[in-house]
Amino acid sequence: MPIARIHFWGIDSKYLFYILVGISVAVFLLGVYSRVSVWLAAVNREKVIVSREGILNLLMDGLFGRRIFKGDLIAGLMHFFIMWGFIGLFLGTVLSTTDYWIIHFLSGDVYLIYSFCLEILGLMFIAGLLTALIRRYIARVSRLDNQAQDLWILVLLFFCVLTGFMVEGVRLAVNMPEGESVSFGGVIFSSLPSSKEQAEAVYPIIWWVHSLASLFLVAWFPFSKLFHVLAGPVNIYMASQPEAVVSRDEESPEGPGFLFRDMINFSACTRCGRCNEVCPSASAMEPFSPREFIAQANEYTRLRYNPLSRIKWFREKLIKSVSALPEISPEQIWYCTTCRACLEVCPIYIGAFEPIRRVRTSEIEEGSRVPNLLTKSLETLYMFDNPWERSKKKRGEWFGDLAVPDLTAGAKADLCYFVGCTTSFDTRAQGLARSFVKIMTHAGVSFGTLGQKETCCGDIARRVGEEGLFEEQVKKTMGLLKTYGIADLVASSPHCFNLFRNEYPLYQSPGATPLRVRHYTQVLEELMERGLIKPVKRMDLRVTYHDPCYLGRYNNIYQAPRRLIRSIPGVSLVEMAHYGPDSLCCGGGGGRLWQELEDEKKLSEVRIREAADTGADIVITTCPYCLIMLEDAVKTADLEGRLRVMDLNELIAESLGLGEEGEESTIG
Amino acid sequence: MNIIVCVKNVPFTQEVDLVLDASKQDVKKDNLVYVINEWDNYAIEEAIRIKEETGGHVTAVTLGKEADEEVLRRCLAMGADEAIRVERGDLNPDASMIAAILSAVVKTIPHDIILTGVQSDDLNNGITGSLIAERLGLVHAAVVNSLKISEGKAQISIELEGGQDEMSQVTLPALFAIQTGINEPRYVSIMGIRKASKKEIKVIDASGLGLPGEDLQPSLIMEEMFMPPETEGAEMLQGDAGSLADQIIRIIREKGVSL
Numbered sequence: 052m053p054i055a056r057i058h059f060w061g062i063d064s065k066y067l068f069y070i071l072v073g074i075s076v077a078v079f080l081l082g083v084y085s086r087v088s089v090w091l092a093a094v095n096r097e098k099v100i101v102s103r104e105g106i107l108n109l110l111m112d113g114l115f116g117r118r119i120f121k122g123d124l125i126a127g128l129m130h131f132f133i134m135w136g137f138i139g140l141f142l143g144t145v146l147s148t149t150d151y152w153i154i155h156f157l158s159g160d161v162y163l164i165y166s167f168c169l170e171i172l173g174l175m176f177i178a179g180l181l182t183a184l185i186r187r188y189i190a191r192v193s194r195l196d197n198q199a200q201d202l203w204i205l206v207l208l209f210f211c212v213l214t215g216f217m218v219e220g221v222r223l224a225v226n227m228p229e230g231e232s233v234s235f236g237g238v239i240f241s242s243l244p245s246s247k248e249q250a251e252a253v254y255p256i257i258w259w260v261h262s263l264a265s266l267f268l269v270a271w272f273p274f275s276k277l278f279h280v281l282a283g284p285v286n287i288y289m290a291s292q293p294e295a296v297v298s299r300d301e302e303s304p305e306g307p308g309f310l311f312r313d314m315i316n317f318s319a320c321t322r323c324g325r326c327n328e329v330c331p332s333a334s335a336m337e338p339f340s341p342r343e344f345i346a347q348a349n350e351y352t353r354l355r356y357n358p359l360s361r362i363k364w365f366r367e368k369l370i371k372s373v374s375a376l377p378e379i380s381p382e383q384i385w386y387c388t389t390c391r392a393c394l395e396v397c398p399i400y401i402g403a404f405e406p407i408r409r410v411r412t413s414e415i416e417e418g419s420r421v422p423n424l425l426t427k428s429l430e431t432l433y434m435f436d437n438p439w440e441r442s443k444k445k446r447g448e449w450f451g452d453l454a455v456p457d458l459t460a461g462a463k464a465d466l467c468y469f470v471g472c473t474t475s476f477d478t479r480a481q482g483l484a485r486s487f488v489k490i491m492t493h494a495g496v497s498f499g500t501l502g503q504k505e506t507c508c509g510d511i512a513r514r515v516g517e518e519g520l521f522e523e524q525v526k527k528t529m530g531l532l533k534t535y536g537i538a539d540l541v542a543s544s545p546h547c548f549n550l551f552r553n554e555y556p557l558y559q560s561p562g563a564t565p566l567r568v569r570h571y572t573q574v575l576e577e578l579m580e581r582g583l584i585k586p587v588k589r590m591d592l593r594v595t596y597h598d599p600c601y602l603g604r605y606n607n608i609y610q611a612p613r614r615l616i617r618s619i620p621g622v623s624l625v626e627m628a629h630y631g632p633d634s635l636c637c638g639g640g641g642g643r644l645w646q647e648l649e650d651e652k653k654l655s656e657v658r659i660r661e662a663a664d665t666g667a668d669i670v671i672t673t674c675p676y677c678l679i680m681l682e683d684a685v686k687t688a689d690l691e692g693r694l695r696v697m698d699l700n701e702l703i704a705e706s707l708g709l710g711e712e713g714e715e716s717t718i719g
Numbered sequence: 720m721n722i723i724v725c726v727k728n729v730p731f732t733q734e735v736d737l738v739l740d741a742s743k744q745d746v747k748k749d750n751l752v753y754v755i756n757e758w759d760n761y762a763i764e765e766a767i768r769i770k771e772e773t774g775g776h777v778t779a780v781t782l783g784k785e786a787d788e789e790v791l792r793r794c795l796a797m798g799a800d801e802a803i804r805v806e807r808g809d810l811n812p813d814a815s816m817i818a819a820i821l822s823a824v825v826k827t828i829p830h831d832i833i834l835t836g837v838q839s840d841d842l843n844n845g846i847t848g849s850l851i852a853e854r855l856g857l858v859h860a861a862v863v864n865s866l867k868i869s870e871g872k873a874q875i876s877i878e879l880e881g882g883q884d885e886m887s888q889v890t891l892p893a894l895f896a897i898q899t900g901i902n903e904p905r906y907v908s909i910m911g912i913r914k915a916s917k918k919e920i921k922v923i924d925a926s927g928l929g930l931p932g933e934d935l936q937p938s939l940i941m942e943e944m945f946m947p948p949e950t951e952g953a954e955m956l957q958g959d960a961g962s963l964a965d966q967i968i969r970i971i972r973e974k975g976v977s978l
C-alpha cells in the first residue's frame with residue numbers, strides 16, 4: 052500500500068464524532084450570527100464600496116500583519132507565526148476532509164509534502180504560542196493586561212497542537228511507513244509509548260482528547276477574542292471607507308447612535324493595548340483609556356443588540372463577566388483629545404475617538420452630565436459665533452495697523468484667508484495672523500478676509516458631539532462663503548482646515564462645486580516654490596517642530612512645514628522623541644481647551660518637556676491651539692528663558708525681515 | 720407636585736459696550752443677544768430636578784413678546800411640560816407690573832411651588848418674586864440656595880450675609896426665589912430646542928386678564944438713564960517688585976485701611 056493520509060485510524064465511533072462536529076459548528080455559527088447581528092443593529096448602515104486602499108490594507112495588514120510589526124518586531128513575528136500556523140493547520144484539516152469525503156488525493160509524494168508542511172506549520176504555531184506566553188506571563192509586556200481568556204486561549208491552542216502531534220506520533224509508534232520520517236514532529240512523539248500495544252491502547256484516548264479540544268475551540272471561537280480573526284479583516288477594510296454622515300435629527304432615539312463600523316470596531320478589539328500606550332490622556336494617567344472605552348462599548352452593545360441576550364441565562368452570564376451592568380461611563384469620554392494617535396497604531400484600525408464622539412452626542416442631548424465649562428463654551432459659541440465670548444465687532448481687532456482687504460466690504464481677491472476664532476481673538480495667536488498677512492502682502496498675493504462677518508467653522512461643536520450646533524455653523528458658514536463667491540480658502544488653523552476639507556463636503560449638496568481648501572503651510576510652500584518668498588535673513592537657531600494632530604495625522608501634512616523651516620538659512624531642525632505620525636498631542640484638541648475635567652493633567656507639559664529635551668531654542672508649530680497650549684506649558688513647566696514657542700508664520704516673517712517690532716532682537 | 724417657574728428673556732450685556740438710546744430711558748437693544756436670565760436658568764433646572772425626583776408637572780411662564788418665546792422653548796427642552804407666554808403688548812412693565820400680571824396668570828393654574836430667580840440680569844430689582852408671593856398670599860423665601868421637597872414640606876436654605884446660611888422648613892404651597900449655584904443647570908442642545916419648538920406655547924394677553932388700571936401703572940418712574948461718569952485715569956505704578964509693594968501699602972493706608 053502506498054503511503055497516504057490515514058483517516059479515523061482505529062476509531063470506531065466516527066458518527067459520534069460527526070455529531071459533535073455538527074454541534075460545534077452550529078454553536079460557532081450561532082455565535083457569529085449573534086455578533087454580526089450586533090453590527091447590523093447600527094444606525095445608518097452605510098453602503099460599503101469597493102476600495103483599492105481597503106484591499107491593499109487587507110493584504111498588508113490582514114495577511115502580513117504590517118501594523119503588528121511596527122514598533123514591535125517580536126509581536127509581529129509572534130502574531131505571524133500564530134496566524135499562519137492557525138490558518139495552515141485549519142487548511143490542512145480542510146484538505147484532509149476533502150481527501151476523505153470528496154476526492155482522494157493525499158497519497159504518495161503529495162501526501163509527504165502535505166505532511167511535511169503541516170509539521171512546519173505546527174512548529175511555527177508552537178513557537179508563536181510560546182512567545183505569546185512568555186511575553187504575557189514572563190516578560191510581562193506592560194501594555195498587555197492579562198485577562199482570563201488571554202491565558203485560556205493560548206493554553207487551549209497549545210494543547211490542540213500538542214495533542215495533534217501526539218496523535219500522529221502514537222500512530223507512527225504502531226506503524227512507521229517508509230517516508231513518514233518527513234513527519235518529524237510526530238516522529239519525536241513516536242518514541243513516547245513503550246510498546247506497540249500501549250500505543251494502540253492510548254491512541255483513541257489521545258485522538259478523542261485532541262478532537263474534543265479542537266471542537267471546543269471552534270465553538271468558543273466567536274464568543275472569545277478569537278473573533279478578531281473574522282472581525283479584524285472587516286475592520287481593516289472598512290477603515291478606508293469614506294466618512295459617513297450621521298444625520299441625527301429630533302426623532303433620533305436616545306443613547307449613542309453607533310455606526311456600522313463602530314460596532315465592528317468594538318467586536319474586533321483584542322486588547323493589545325497599543326492605543327493606550329500612545330494615547331496622551333491614558334499615558335498621562337488620566338482616568339481614561341481608549342482600550343477600556345472600546346471594551347465597555349463592546350459589552351454595552353453586545354448586551355443590548357445581541358439576539359441571544361433575550362435569553363436570560365446568556366444575559367446574566369454576560370453581566371457577570373463584566374462584573375456589573377455594562378454601561379459606558381460618561382465621565383471618561385471628555386478626556387479624549389481626538390488626536391487620532393490610537394488609530395495610527397491600532398493593528399486593525401480602531402480609532403476610539405469616533406465612537407467616543409457618538410457617546411458625546413448622546414451626553415450632549417441628555418444635558419445634565421456635560422462638564423460645566425463646556426456647557427458655557429457651547430452656549431457662548433451659539434450666542435457669539437465664537438467660543439471666546441467676544442462680540443463680532445471685535446473680530447478684526449488683530450489687524451491693528453495692517454491693511455487687510457475685507458471681502459465682505461467690496462474688496463476683490465481670489466484667495467480668502469479664513470482666520471478662525473482662536474487666531475482672531477487670542478492675543479498670543481493673533482501673532483500668527485499678523486505674520487501671515489505680512490508674508491502674503493510681501494509676496495504680492497491677492498487675498499482678503501471675511502472681516503467681522505467671519506463665522507466659527509464649528510470645530511468645537513463637532514468634536515464634542517454637539518451635532519445640532521455644528522450643523523448650524525456649517526449652514527451659516529457655507530451661506531457666507533456662497534454670498535461672497537468664495538472658492539479658494541486658506542485657514543490658519545488645522546482644525547478649520549480639516550473641517551472644510553474633510554467634513555464640510557459631507558454636508559454639501561451633491562453637484563455643488565467643491566471648495567479649494569488649504570492650510571497656510573501649503574500656501575507658504577507654494578509661494579516659496581514659486582520664488583515669491585525667499586528667506587534671506589540668517590538665523591543661527593536650533594528649532595524643533597511640533598506636528599499638530601489635525602495637520603499631520605488627520606491630513607498627512609508633515610513635510611511642507613519642515614521644508615519651510617529648513618529653507619531658512621542657519622536654522623537647523625531637530626526632531627523630538629515623537630514626531631510625524633507618532634507626534635504627541637498638545638492636549639488642546641477635541642474640546643479639551645474648552646473645559647476643565649476632574650483629575651486632568653497638563654498634557655502640554657509632557658510635550659513641552661520633549662521639546663526641551665532636544666536642546667532646541669524654539670519649538671515651532673502650525674496651529675493656534677498648539678501655540679497657546681505650548682506657550683502656557685513653557686510657563687508652567689518653568690522653561691521660560693530656555694525655550695520659546697513660535698508659529699511657523701512668525702519664524703518665516705522674521706527670516707523675511709518682516710518681524711514684529713521690538714521682537715526682532717529676541718531671536719537669533 | 721405642580722411647579723410654576725417664572726422666567727425672563729434678558730439681553731446678555733457682559734463684554735458689550737452698552738449705548739443709551741435717544742429717549743435716555745433705556746439702552747439700545749437692537750444689537751444685543753438675548754438669553755435666559757441667569758437666575759431663572761437655575762430656577763427652571765431646580766423645578767425639573769424636583770419633577771424628576773418626585774414626579775409632577777412643570778409650567779414655565781414669561782411676560783414678553785413673541786421673540787421671547789425662545790426662553791420658553793429652552794425651558795421645554797430642559798423638561799418643562801407646558802409653557803405660557805403673556806403677551807405684554809405696548810406695556811413696558813416695571814417689577815410691580817410684572818408681579819401683578821404674572822400673579823394674575825399663576826392664580827388660575829394649580830400650583831404647589833412657584834419658583835422665580837432672585838433677580839434679573841437687566842434691571843436687578845430683585846423684588847418680583849416677593850411681590851408675586853404677596854399678591855397671592857403665599858409663604859415665600861428669597862435667595863434660596865438649597866431646596867428639598869418631602870411630604871408637602873420644603874426644607875430650604877437661604878443665603879445670608881457673610882457666607883451664612885439659614886435653614887428652615889416651609890409648608891407648601893410657597894414661592895421661592897432661587898439663587899445661582901443651587902444646582903448645575905443642564906446643557907440644552909440645539910437639537911433639543913428644535914425638538915421643543917414643535918410643542919405648543921400658550922399665549923395669554925396681559926390686557927385681557929381683567930387687572931385694575933392701577934396695577935398696570937408703573938410704580939417706579941424712570942427719570943433718566945446715564946452712563947457712570949468717567950473717573951480720573953488710573954495711576955500706573957512703576958518700579959521693581961519691592962518698591963511696588965511699598966507703594967501699594969502706602970496707597971492702602973492713605974485710603975484709610977489700617978494695616
Ligand code: SF4
Nearest residue numbers: 320322323324326397
Ligand atoms: S483598540 Fe486596537 S490598539 Fe487598542 S487594544 Fe484594541 S486592538 Fe489594540
Ligand code: SF4
Nearest residue numbers: 330387388390391393
Ligand atoms: S484620539 Fe488620542 S486622546 Fe483620543 S483615545 Fe485616541 S489616542 Fe487617546
